[in-house]
Amino acid sequence: MPRLTGLRPIHWLLLLLSAGAYAAVAYTVPRQNFWLLLSWMMVAFGAYAGLWYTRLPLKAGLVAALLLRLIWLPALPPLSDDYHRFRWDGLLVVAGINPYQFRPDEFTLPGRPAQTPAKTGLADTVSPARHPPQHLLSGTVLQQLAAEYPLLNSPHYYSVYPPVCQAIFAGAVRVFPTSAMGFAFLLRLVLLAAELVTVGLLWRLLVAFGLDKHRALLYILNPLVIVELTGNLHFEALVICLLLLTLWLLWRKRVALAGGVLGLAVATKFLPVLVVPLLLRRLCWRRWLLFSATTGATLLLVFGPFLSWELLLNIGKSLNLYFRSFEFNASVYYLLRPLGQWVTGYNEIARIGPALALTTAVGGLLLAAREAHPTWPTLPRTLLLLLTLYYLLATTVHPWYITPLVALSVFSSYRYALVWSGMAVLSYAAYQTLAYTENLWLVALEYVVVLSVFGWDLRRPVPTSAADQRQR
Known part of the structure; x- marks a missing residue:
């Protein structure tokens, strides 16, 4: 190692300031203490900006990025409780129970009877109460589930984590069946491995596209990336790795293999499917169909062990709830919400959410159709703009959602995603109360700053990479 x-x-x-800030966030700052968290994150982002502008040597930056991530290795996720659902799903998979078929509140656990839809208040969004095959669960597993249940943030919803995630959850449970700490440790090792591959792919792609390799530091040293992916165990780390691998394989003309890798990315998080329309003008019809076919075949293969009518039904219900019920740190939606309330007298998210999602789909198709000079070196920038449109129109934007934008911005001159990664920390103000009440002034500040930088980026001329010029 250098x-x-x-x-x-x-x-x-x-x-040293970066290391101190990450150690403080990982081990001493409760999520509820927003102002202390914000202070340490400002230190981390200030150090990040300083390292970039003082031109930290690339190899030293690679070593530093790894060491800063290793600070988190023995820590439980400090700012997210999603890993409790990860472990719940993993325990079910190992026991042979399909995690997509049953909600946590349908299980009868020691000290807690199963609930019916009427008791959850979700009778119109869930299936009639059923009886999970609890005979498959040992007494030890039931005790583990009972310990996890009070910590779940979504016990009344079906699992939304696709099969690649479920396989990793199950693998971690098999290695550490009774240890939440061990489970989190193994997940962190998997995500660290994905980040290491991402570093190699960033390096290769930047060289292939004739861009400065030093740009890789914009991603690998980004504080939001380190805190949310390594620290809080969000699987965008694996999605970013698989998306970059897809791009590298397409650059190398390995179309069928690239389609399979994208299938794995979609089977980790559904969002990467948005890249498919952007490939049509970069591939001939025959190659695009081959790519799409291998993507679809991979998805069928990976979803196969869980495939059932209930899988489609329950994932559909979860997605429906996401677009029609959930709201957090939104921008355009928060401007439309009071308008809907003024017209009808109540929250119109059930209509506004799907309408904004449809707008994203139409916008993506228009972006793909009207893109000037579509080449492989310009694909990251175009995908960056498409994902930006998606998140600006989304009803829910958690901080870790921004991390793919940070990775894609490495290949462009746009810097708004880096600014957004810093401003997104303001959304943690909602966790100061048990009701998760958002401070809309902070939300407004976040998006005013981000959109101002975005507008400034769009007004600047877009430099052309050497590889882009060769392809043209």
Whole structure:
């Protein structure tokens, strides 16, 4: 491993500040203490900006990025409780129970009877109460589930984590069947491995596209990336890795293999499917159909063990709830919400959410059709704009959703995604109360700053990479 040589005193100071900030967030700052969290994140982002503008040597930056991630290795996720659902699903998969078929509140656990839809208040969105095959669960597993249940943030909803995630959850449970700490440790190792592959892919793609390799530091040292992916165990780390691998394989003309990798990305998080329309003008019809066929075949193969009518029905219900009920840190939707309330007298999210999603789909098709000079080097920038449109129109934008934008921005001159990664920390103000009450002034500040930088980026001329010029 390269040593941290050739560093100036300012680099050492900034790296020590970064390490101190991450250690504080990982081990000392409760999520409810927003202002302390914000203070430490400002230190981390200040150090990040300083390291970029003082031109931290690339190899030293790669080593530093790994060491800063290793700070989190023995920590439980400090700012997210999603890993409790990860473990719940993993326990079910290992026991042979399909996690997509039953909600957590349908299980009869020690000290807690199963609930009916009437008791959950979701009778119009869930199926009639059934009896999970609890005979498959040992007493130890039931005790583990009972311990996890009070910690779940969505016990009344079906699992929304696709099969690649479920396989990793199950693998971690098999290795650490009774240890939440061990479970989180193994998930972190998997995501760290994905991040290491991402570093290699960033390096290769930047070289292939004739861009400065130093740009890789914009992603791998980004504080939101480190905190949310390594620290809070969000699987965008794996999605980013698979998306970049898809791009690398397409660049190498390995179309069928690229389609299979994208299938794995979609089977990790559904969002990467948005890239498919952008490929039509970059591939001939025959190759595009081959790519789409291998993507679809991979999805069928991966979903196969869980495939059932209930799988489609319940995932559909979860997605329906996502677009029609959930709202957090939104922008355009929060402007439309009071208008709907003024017209009808109540929250119109059930109509506005799907309408905004449809607008994203139409916008994506228009972006694909009207893109000037579509090439492989311009694909990250176009996908960046499409995902930006999606999140600007979304009703829910958690901070970790921004991390793919940070990765894609490495290949462009746009810097609004980097600014957004810092401003998104303001959304954690909602966790100061048990009711998760958002401070709309902070939300407004976040988006005013981000959209201002976005507008400034769009007004600047777009530089052309050497690889882009060759393809043209």
